Amino acid sequence: MTNSNQTNSNKTICPYCGVGCGLEVSPPAQKGKPTHKDGEGTPIWKVQGDRAHPSSLGKVCVKGATVSESLHKDRLKYPMMRESLDQPFRRATWDEAFDRIVQRIQIVRETQGPNALFLYGSGQFQTEDYYTAEKLFTGCLNSNNFDTNSRLCMSSAVVGYTQSFGSDGPPCCYEDLELTDFAFLIGTNTAECHPIVFNRLRQHHKKNPQVKMVVVDPRRTQTAEAADLHLAIRPGTDIDLLNGIAHLLMRWGYIDASFIDECTSGFPAFAEVIQNTAPELVARTCGIRLDELEQAARWWGESNRVLSLWSMGMNQSSEGTAKVRSLINLHLMTGQIGKPGAGPFSLTGQPNAMGGREAGGLCSILAGYRSISNPQHRAEVEQFWGIPPGSIQPQRGMTTVEMIRGLEAGQVGFLWIAATNPAVSMPDIKRTQAALRQSPFTVYQDAYYPTETAQYAHVLLPAAQWSEKTGVMTNSERVVTLCAGFREPPGEAKADWEIFAEVGRRLGFADKFNFANSAEVYGEFVQLTKGRPCDTSGLSHQLLAEHGPIQWPFSADQVTPNFATNKRLYTDFRFNTPDGRARFGAYYSKGLAEPPNPDYPFVLTTGRLYGHWHTQTRTGRIPKTAKMHPDPFIEIHPRDAEKLGISEGMSVEVRSPRGNAVFPAMITEAIARGTVFVPMHWGFLWAENAEANALTHSESCPDSLQPELKACAVQLVAIAQAETGLLQTISVTQQQRS
Numbered sequence: 123m124t125n126s127n128q129t130n131s132n133k134t135i136c137p138y139c140g141v142g143c144g145l146e147v148s149p150p151a152q153k154g155k156p157t158h159k160d161g162e163g164t165p166i167w168k169v170q171g172d173r174a175h176p177s178s179l180g181k182v183c184v185k186g187a188t189v190s191e192s193l194h195k196d197r198l199k200y201p202m203m204r205e206s207l208d209q210p211f212r213r214a215t216w217d218e219a220f221d222r223i224v225q226r227i228q229i230v231r232e233t234q235g236p237n238a239l240f241l242y243g244s245g246q247f248q249t250e251d252y253y254t255a256e257k258l259f260t261g262c263l264n265s266n267n268f269d270t271n272s273r274l275c276m277s278s279a280v281v282g283y284t285q286s287f288g289s290d291g292p293p294c295c296y297e298d299l300e301l302t303d304f305a306f307l308i309g310t311n312t313a314e315c316h317p318i319v320f321n322r323l324r325q326h327h328k329k330n331p332q333v334k335m336v337v338v339d340p341r342r343t344q345t346a347e348a349a350d351l352h353l354a355i356r357p358g359t360d361i362d363l364l365n366g367i368a369h370l371l372m373r374w375g376y377i378d379a380s381f382i383d384e385c386t387s388g389f390p391a392f393a394e395v396i397q398n399t400a401p402e403l404v405a406r407t408c409g410i411r412l413d414e415l416e417q418a419a420r421w422w423g424e425s426n427r428v429l430s431l432w433s434m435g436m437n438q439s440s441e442g443t444a445k446v447r448s449l450i451n452l453h454l455m456t457g458q459i460g461k462p463g464a465g466p467f468s469l470t471g472q473p474n475a476m477g478g479r480e481a482g483g484l485c486s487i488l489a490g491y492r493s494i495s496n497p498q499h500r501a502e503v504e505q506f507w508g509i510p511p512g513s514i515q516p517q518r519g520m521t522t523v524e525m526i527r528g529l530e531a532g533q534v535g536f537l538w539i540a541a542t543n544p545a546v547s548m549p550d551i552k553r554t555q556a557a558l559r560q561s562p563f564t565v566y567q568d569a570y571y572p573t574e575t576a577q578y579a580h581v582l583l584p585a586a587q588w589s590e591k592t593g594v595m596t597n598s599e600r601v602v603t604l605c606a607g608f609r610e611p612p613g614e615a616k617a618d619w620e621i622f623a624e625v626g627r628r629l630g631f632a633d634k635f636n637f638a639n640s641a642e643v644y645g646e647f648v649q650l651t652k653g654r655p656c657d658t659s660g661l662s663h664q665l666l667a668e669h670g671p672i673q674w675p676f677s678a679d680q681v682t683p684n685f686a687t688n689k690r691l692y693t694d695f696r697f698n699t700p701d702g703r704a705r706f707g708a709y710y711s712k713g714l715a716e717p718p719n720p721d722y723p724f725v726l727t728t729g730r731l732y733g734h735w736h737t738q739t740r741t742g743r744i745p746k747t748a749k750m751h752p753d754p755f756i757e758i759h760p761r762d763a764e765k766l767g768i769s770e771g772m773s774v775e776v777r778s779p780r781g782n783a784v785f786p787a788m789i790t791e792a793i794a795r796g797t798v799f800v801p802m803h804w805g806f807l808w809a810e811n812a813e814a815n816a817l818t819h820s821e822s823c824p825d826s827l828q829p830e831l832k833a834c835a836v837q838l839v840a841i842a843q844a845e846t847g848l849l850q851t852i853s854v855t856q857q858q859r860s
Contacts, residue, residue, distance in 0.1 A: 140470025142597020144175020199613025245472020248593025266519030282446025288698030301463030309435020366404030376423025378457030427463030
């Protein structure tokens with residue numbers, strides 16, 4: 123049930139990216155005020171920024187401002203079932219759906235064992251959804267096969283933080299955006315993907331001429347256009363660049379020897395690597411000038427407060443963890459952490475991916491920043507849940523990519539997908555789609571229908587979404603916000619946690635899921651965080667409702683009249699490692715998992731656009747955002763286009779060893795020569811043969827197991843002149859970028 127408030131405004135946060143902007147949402151019709159309607163005449167809720175929210179200060183981007191326009195469109199309202207994928211769906215009751223799911227789980231557990239069960243979730247979950255799913259699968263069903271789309275998004279950041287600091291958790295806060303002297307942005311198009319964060323940084327940069335900004339990206343994005351220095355490095359050379367900067371910092375004496383000696387370990391091995399990294403060779407490898415490399419290093423070394431920001435461009439790599447740790451190395455060697463305006467700041471992709479990391483939303487972790495491989499951690503959770511010792515398996519479960527391999531090999535007998543759309547978002551998508559078609563039984567739980575993934579499901583479950591259920595979300599700066607439901611779910615839709623809990627009860631675990639509401643779920647979860655790095659034991663729905671958003675760590679001891687919190691982690695320069703020291707990582711660059719070659723001479727990189735969100739499940743149904751980016755495209759440098767005979771708007775077939783796709787050409791100097799860019803938002807429901815992930819591969823980082831979605835080798839073939847409409851699309855997109 124929701125805490126519906128149909129007459130007054132409701133405070134919540136945006137359900138899109140990890141910035142976690144506060145929103146104030148008003149009913150469609152208020153006394154004395156006109157009714158707000160969409161383009162089809164349907165009354166909609168009015169959305170504006172919440173000035174009181176500490177993370178966004180009243181600002182909101184176009185996605186957040188229009189989010190309510192999709193709430194009534196193409197909703198899945200009732201359970202649906204079919205015997206095979208070749209049959210149409212029929213409407214079913216919840217009892218029928220639950221009975222079938224429970225029966226299938228029981229059969230698979232008995233015949234194939236718990237490792238044949240797989241649950242794939244999402245950063246769209248609220249923390250209560252994550253926790254209930256984790257308790258059901260890992261605790262009660264004895265399967266560690268609970269992974270989420272954070273595997274495709276933030277797992278390299280998770281492992282990078284953990285290996286360097288002994289624990290996950292971004293050490294910075296948004297206030298640092300307005301306190302830094304030098305902002306170093308790498309692998310992030312912040313202006314389009316985290317716009318409110320970027321607006322705060324950009325305003326600080328404009329007001330203070332002494333503040334410098336460097337952006338590292340093969341594309342000249344809106345973010346890069348605002349920078350004092352744009353380093354358009356070749357894809358896959360991030361570690362070369364970072365080690366080159368480190369070499370110069372050490373050569374010029376810009377190191378904090380006391381901090382290194384007293385607060386870190388592993389520096390000698392790292393020093394050996396960077397001593398062997400000649401800046402002249404780095405510049406040639408990266409495709410930049412030596413003076414540009416030197417300028418970036420000098421600004422870093424001369425600045426008192428250095429803040430780095432990164433996102434998918436670093437994480438989505440076969441050496442994603444090594445890239446993250448190489449960036450953190452720069453902070454450790456210069457002591458740029460644990461103080462205002464400084465630190466390595468991972469920008470989370472999904473709205474509650476941070477909450478998922480707290481609650482155990484990856485196949486290698488448990489609630490409270492615990493590790494499945496740690497016997498003490500497993501024992502703590504088993505005791506808390508009241509399950510027999512040894513119930514939690516000691517090895518991690520399958521990742522999302524391994525799930526595809528498991529389907530192909532017949533090792534997955536039950537697949538449950540919730541709040542995500544892997545038939546578009548996974549790498550090597552044609553292989554993924556073929557594997558999904560092989561699944562003997564797939565449950566798909568979502569708010570919208572149709573979606574691409576629904577075509578591969580045997581059971582569809584209607585889920586309540588943002589605005590229709592009450593729960594908690596944590597943003598990139600560790601601020602926890604209560605998102606109260608303020609409208610009733612359509613039809614028979616249920617909150618995700620309610621669905622997981624009911625399946626648990628029907629499987630015979632009623633005592634483990636005796637929750638009356640989401641507040642009780644959260645109240646149980648926070649107890650598991652007590653004394654952990656992500657301590658939220660002092661939080662509750664009631665406290666968050668009364669006080670507003672609160673940043674963790676926040677223990678029960680901090681529930682005082684002033685709610686004092688520490689905005690930054692590691693301010694005492696003690697880390698969560700056994701010896702309290704941060705750890706350097708020593709890495710040489712290995713480059714791309716699939717470098718260009720004579721047959722596939724270009725590097726394709728993929729990314730997001732300002733107006734769309736992931737696979738368009740929401741934004742594609744909102745006229746304003748859909749109009750901003752109506753069609754996909756491919757960015758090609760003018761010299762590359764001339765060589766291939768490609769003109770503006772011409773249809774270009776892009777081929778990789780895995781598949782092909784067709785896009786109209788956008789000829790632009792904003793992309794480096796030898797590199798092309800395609801947005802990732804279009805699945806087969808939204809455009810014909812324009813799936814970016816039909817081209818990408820699934821080679822993954824050995825530590826984070828995150829696939830390299832950001833780069834693959836392709837060839838380009840000009841096939842035809844596009845229609846006028848596509849030329850208009852390209853013109854609109856170019857105007858928006860300028």
